[in-house]
Amino acid sequence: MISPRYHREIPQRYRLEAGQCTGCGEIHFPPRAVCRKCAGRDFETLALPNRGKVVTHTVCWIPPAEFDNQKPYVNAIVELKNGVRLTCMVCEAPPDEVTVGTEVELVFRKLRNEPVWEVIQYGYKARVLTD
Amino acid sequence: MHGIVGYGSYVPRFRIKAEDIANQWGADAEAFKRGLLLEEKTVPGPDEDTITISVAAARNALARAGIDPQKIGACYIGSESHPYAVKPSGTVLIDAIGAGPECHVADFEFACKAGSEAMYVAYSHVKSGEMDYALGIGADTSQGAPGDALEYTASAGGAAYIMGSQNVAAEITCTYSFTSDTPDFWRREGEFYPRHAGRFTGDPAYFHHVTSATRGILEKSGLKPQDFAYAVFHMPNGKFPLRAGKMLGFRQEQMEQGWVVNLMGNTYSGSSPTGLAAVLDVAKPGDNILITSFGSGAASDSFVIRATDRLPEIQDLAPKVREQLADRRIHLDYGKYVAYRGKIRVNEM
């Protein structure tokens, strides 16, 4: 049963909540107990911006079983406007549309095709910006 | 004054053309397109469902409302395709938009009018003074059985309405509902696709309730069809809403802006709410807008809405319906469409 693990990450997956160290200002996504820069233990919640650009990417042709219905899909490391990086899928993109520097926004989607007896897992994906 | 403080719509990017469905089943493509007055419909991606659509629409509504989501006292999603049989859609929504935990949440259903009833209840909470803001959403990822007439029209999309009493952009001046037990369309527990009663879905169901509700609200409000700049009716296909409007005395020009079905299909609980959003995207202060939904089973909810001076200030704050209908569409062939819609039986993992 994935519920406890899934539930704990909801603020990060649904609202991009990061933790900012009150000591040195380092932003951690996901938040953590100990600051990686200054070993501080005190943090403030910070919502990450939902826009950024692609740092590197790939197209996955042979996915794990629960992602099979979405193949081929683009995975990318995205650097958000405040410098924080995360890894996600880029949805709705013809693979040749995504390159280093492509501007994206983060949207709320179902992540995978889990079996019908499991809780549905939601989270963020990137989508190429049209503006 | 109570009414719409912020509104938002979400249109998926994937499409399938009516002619591709017709060609698949050996039907006369041109005849179907003429008969339904429909070019293409939206298809939800494999990573989309009623909840993700609701979140997207709600985020657009929040952008227009400009309020702190923590102030929303109730969130209601009306849909015929809630992702869970048991577990609410609304709880995922509030955690995604940052509303709650002090928030009343309920999921609504009533075939295609689940959206308008969510809007009605949200509005009523605000009108009664029970809370400052309430959110009502209509969203669906409706299914049509392969080879059935509904396959041409059943589509995906949604619209969200934040009701409030301050900074109202579109005042709700009158409401009226008309309901009876009319079994035109149903799905029993355990069935995958809904069933319908053919031509019985027309006059005794759709037309009877839509016209009765609209006549009822015109009488209640003292308004006549010519007093309205826009009229939006539930859109199960291209023809029904235009015929209903004509029967009621509305002109084609009044219905055009909200008539999105020819490019979008029937988004069920999202249908008239999306048509309304398309109207709000362009309406001017003082414009009267009529919206009458329809849900099989059956009932119609009607609203009279008047645009305020604030509406033009918020129209550009989020994507508009017709922009999304035109923008970066990705057309699917029939095989990809049925794969995305889970109509192909594969082994469970």
Place this chain on the structure above:
Amino acid sequence: MRDVAIIGAGSTKYGELWTSPLRDLFAEATADCLVDAGVDRKQIQSAWIGCMSSGLFNGQEHLASILTDYAGLSGIAATRVESACASGGAAFRAAYLEVASGASDFVIAGGVEKMNDGADATFCLATAADQEYEVYHGVTFPGLYAMIANAHMHNHGTTYDMMAHVAVKNHRHGALNPKAQFPREITLDTVRNAVRVAEPLGLFDCSPVSDGAAAVLLAPVAVARDLGKPMVTIKGSGHATDAIALHSRPDPSRIPSVGMAARKAFAQAGVTTGDIDFCEVHDCFTIAELCCLEELGFYEAGQAGPATLAGETALGGRFPVNPSGGLKSKGHPVGATGVGQIVEVYDQLSGRAGDRQVPNARLGLAQNMGGSGGSCLVHILEVS
């Protein structure tokens, strides 16, 4: 700390070994190792065994108990070591430290993995990445290295052809290795035309799913001398960890843990890259060999690819890399790999690598890496 020598080595063949269970793979490698060492099993005091995930692959934990039991070594101190694909290297270092510290005289460093028992290997291997923030989003192992490859191509001008040449070279070496999973040569076209796994990586850019085990016996130098063994000693051992997620590192084309581990090993050994005659590096994917050669300091950023094209890193070239055939051709039974690399380096330094012999090999380096570079072990061995 005392100087430590390797006095024996053993290894199973790597491959899809349908009739060999996990417990017997380790037993065979260890028994061969003891015969090679000429040491009676009753003298063995301790074993450190690398295995990434017998739990996920085979449903079996508590390896210390079951593997020593089936190897006929019950009673000794034994520990299973896990550091994803660097489990073997980490086991080797732990064994080295136990002998170097003076705590024990005869310690086995072993590694084993049985990946072909029906588990979803993609799923199991993905546990080496960040479950919640990489794998949750559909990223696979090939996907991570593909992103490293794309960044390396973008930042340093590496081309796909350079990567493809790594696979061809390693197969040429593996064709000479009787223990290899794929002991046959391949062509560049085969690599280029293979089905894509995660762009730009195709099937032949990826190491296989393998079963296998390897073991070496460590002892203090004085014992090795008494036994009349070739004097192969551990000159340097470096171990480093780094953030597990690729997006946590400043430059996704670099793998800092490799450089950190290498600097520690070279510092301890008191030698430089120019002193190393050959190496075994962790080519889990073709791009990894190029990145690791650069992180280890053998080439500047972007130069490992051209060097590979020029044939420098092939047997017979200036600086042979992966004479065993590497993970690509020899195979990659995850927990065994790090120890298998040591076996190759030991065989090379003791002059018994047969057709794969690097001439005049005196100093060899083995680099073993976990995940996308979350951990790394570098060992420098010398024969004197």
